[in-house]
Amino acid sequence: MEAEIISIGTEIILGQIVNTNARFLADQLRQLDIDAHWQTTTDDDPKHIQAAIKLAQKRAQLIFICGGLGPTPDDQTMASTAAAIGVELALDNEQWQKIQADFIARKTKMMPENIKMAYYLKGGQVLSNPTGMAIGAYLNHQEHTYVVLPGPPREFKPMVIQSLLPLLRQQFSNGKAIYSHNLHFLGLPESQLMDEIEQSLNNAGLDDVLATSYVQPGEIQVRLTIRDVTRAQAIQRLDEAKRAVVKHVGQYCFGIGEDITLAGQVVKLLQERHWTITGAESLTGGMFQSMICSVPGASKVFNGGFVTYAAQAKVQLLDVPQAVVDRYGVVSAQTARAMAEGCQKKMGAEVGISFTGVAGPDDLEGQPAGTVWIGIAIKDQPTQTKQLHLSRKMATRQWIRQRSVQMGLLFTYWALQNKTN
The missing domain is CATH 3.30.70.380 (Ferrodoxin-fold anticodon-binding domain)
Structure with missing residues (x-):
């Protein structure tokens, strides 16, 4: 089975967004033993969309056309697909009524162009959109199968999983488990x-x-x-x-398993113990605490924390001894330990984690960019400190900060796992 994925969007061509849909779809197809040997990206120009589809017809039986199903003038995918394969568009009256009802419920003026989201390829099947208004289409026509899907990932993925995959399994299953x-x-x-x-x-x-x-x-x-x-x-x-x-x-x-994140795993372990966590961040500027808060249910394990960017803030807010800063500097195991223990004590949490180091690009206290200390204070355990020497080749400020947070989450996960064992 030969398949091709055509991604539509000028914003993809210009590099303004990352095309995560193609990767997701290709992975789903692989699990069905369907090979997407070709992936094409084109802008919103109808001529380019039609040209991409006609090229795909020469080398693939199963053709996916993704993106451009909205109501704006540059959303031309459904009409361009119909023109390329020589079929008409049909209006799904049920979906059109839903769209109108949605605008009425939101007390929002509806433009005439919104009807575009209720059209599909005549003779095919409607792919329902669990999280949006624009429907997709599934059409077997002559020697090809055409699938038209929306662009926004929050609509794309649910439509693929709930509406598309059952049809693909039914039509293209080769009996291989x-x-x-x-x-x-x-x-x-x-x-x-x-x-x-x-x-x-x-x-x-x-x-x-x-x-x-x-x-x-x-x-x-x-x-x-x-x-x-x-x-x-x-x-x-x-x-x-x-x-x-x-x-x-x-x-x-x-x-x-599926839908696993490291932050989610840390929150899960904390919830199992009915523990709370807090943080004291310097170079990461609150990024660690933001990651914890991104997990549903984080309010049960996180009450608050600290961003102590300057040395004096560490002393005033966390009670880091001035003598420690003066003797060892802020980029040190001693300061990381004092920060972790300080935030843990201030918030009354079972777990306190700290980040201090050099995000760059300049050196600090004679330490190069990418030098990071992480402190982890856990109830009834000795405080741990860990040093990172992050690659100078990849050492942009943002990369260093993100990598520090990832490793901080991993160290916390390890520490909590050891507590379990």
Whole structure:
């Protein structure tokens, strides 16, 4: 099965947004044993959209056209697709009524162009939009199958999962069973991690399990996949594979499954203990606390924290001894320890974490950019401090700050796990 993904959007062409939809869709297709060998990106010009579709017709049976289903003048995807394949558009009256009712409920003036979101490819099926107004379309026409999908990821992903995948499984299932598990890692370079995983699978006699990696912000996601076996066999082999991998590199694995985040795992561990966490941040400027607060239910484990950017703020707000700052400097294990213990005491939290270091680009206290100290104070445990020497080759200010937060979350996760064990 040959498939092509066509992504529509001038903003993608100009580099104003990242095309996450194509990656997501390609991954979903892979799990169905459908290969998307071609991925094309074009702007909103109808001539370019039609040209992309006509080219795809020459090399793919299954063609996805993604983006450009809104009501604005530059949203021409549905009409351009219809023109390229020689069919008409049809109005879904039920969806049109929903759109009108939505504008009335929101007391918002509706423009005539909004009716565009209720059109689909005549002769095809409507793909319902669980989170938006613009419908998609699924059409078998002559020797091709065409799928038209919206652009915003919050609409795209639910439509793919809920509306599209059942149709693809029904039409293109080849009888091959594909099973997989996702593992989430942080703390090892991707190449080293994958070498370790391949070694662990080979040593365990699990050559039939395929391991693939996907580098994402804040983690490396590894998918273990097995195919052409029964469900019972797949469960057994994947469980064996997970045990082998975790035994080998489990220290760097912070979760198994879908929709796992490191911040979410930390919050989960805190919730299980009915503990709270606080933070004292210098170079990261509140980013760690923002990550904690991004997790649903964070209010149960986080009451507040501190951003103490200047040395004097550390002394005044956290009771870091002036003598410690004078003797060791702010970029030191001693200051990180005092900050972690200070915020923990001030907020009455079971866990206090601190960040102090050099975000760059200039040196500070004779320390180069990328030098970071993290302190972790946990109830009834000695305070830990850990130093990071982040790569000078990648040492932009933002990268150093983000990496510091990621490693701080990982160190906290490790510390909480050790408490459990």
